[in-house]
Each structure stands twice: as C-alpha cells, then as structure tokens.
Amino acid sequence: MKTSADPVRDYLSAVEREASALPADRRQELLGDLAEHIEVTRAEHPDAAIGEVLAKLGDPRTIAATALAEAGDGTVGTAARSGAGAPARRGKVHPLIPLLMVTLSMPFMMVFPDHPGQLLGVLFRITGAVLLCTSVHWTAVQKTTGVLLAAVLPSVIIGTWNLSSGGPEAGTPALLSNLAMLALMAGTAAWLWRVRRA
Numbered sequence: 001m002k003t004s005a006d007p008v009r010d011y012l013s014a015v016e017r018e019a020s021a022l023p024a025d026r027r028q029e030l031l032g033d034l035a036e037h038i039e040v041t042r043a044e045h046p047d048a049a050i051g052e053v054l055a056k057l058g059d060p061r062t063i064a065a066t067a068l069a070e071a072g073d074g075t076v077g078t079a080a081r082s083g084a085g086a087p088a089r090r091g092k093v094h095p096l097i098p099l100l101m102v103t104l105s106m107p108f109m110m111v112f113p114d115h116p117g118q119l120l121g122v123l124f125r126i127t128g129a130v131l132l133c134t135s136v137h138w139t140a141v142q143k144t145t146g147v148l149l150a151a152v153l154p155s156v157i158i159g160t161w162n163l164s165s166g167g168p169e170a171g172t173p174a175l176l177s178n179l180a181m182l183a184l185m186a187g188t189a190a191w192l193w194r195v196r197r198a
Contacts, residue, residue: 018064099189101128150188154181
C-alpha cells in the first residue's frame, strides 16, 4: 500500500478494491464496520500510530477474502467486524440463540427464585450477551443497544430494587417489575431479530 496523506482512506480503498465481488450493500457495510472500528480504536488509543491501528486490523486482501467467504455461505465471521486475529468460526451461532438466552434468563429467574436458580439465570444472561456481542449478525451499535436494553438495564433495575427493599419480595409490585423487565427484554430481542443481517 502506498503512503499518502490519508492512510485510512487508502486502507479502506484497498479493502473496497479487493472486495469488489461483494454486493454493493455488503461492501459498504464492511467498509462502514471497518471505519467505525478504526475510529473507536483511535479514540481508545490516541497515542497509537495509525499504521499500527491498520496493521492490527489485518491485510485488506485477507479481510476481503473473509468477507467474500462469509457472503458465500453466511457462516464465517469477518476479521473486520470482530478485530484482527479473530477466529473464522465466529458467527456460526444462530442469531436466535443469544436472543433466547438473554430473554429467557428472566422467566428462569422468576420460576426458580432460589440462589442456584438466580445464578443460572445470571449465567444465561451473561452468556447470551457475550454471544450477541461476538455475533456477525448485527452492527456494533445494534449490539451495544441490545446488550444495554436486554441485559444491563434489567440487571441494574432488579439489583437496585432488591437492594432498596432489602431483598426480593413476593407480591404484586415485584411481579409487575419482573414482567416489565421481561417485556423490555422480549421487545429488544424482537427488534434485534428484525434488524439482523441475513
């Protein structure tokens, strides 16, 4: 890659050239994901040289080849979306699995309110959130929104409720609170399902 005044633009142009066989919308999505990743990395590491940031992303040919393979079978994750050195098997998990794990953690905790049941519900929610974050079916913004609405916010609200009332209470207020959180989680999962990538 030749040196110029804008190495990021040159890098993205090289990826675009190498990925010219991709459909235009997928290619633009790939370039958008790369640009977003570069921007976030530069914000998190302002002292890092741009060449170092681009080198960590990987060779444009490799990124394009991985994206083309993903477009061919729909199962291989791209290095661009997940960062350099990411395993090619990312994205093999069906998009319904993280959504079900995050959403069903709440009814599981309601049905089994004892300590082991609560722990398993929390593990379901965390595992679902991790699978959501590592999936190739959503953009970074969609993943962040999904995790905040379906995992973090309900956990914070329920934790605050339990701490302020001295522990989980039985009765109508607790049930209504739990049902409201379940509705939020189910609504978020439905939205994520609707906006997922094919």
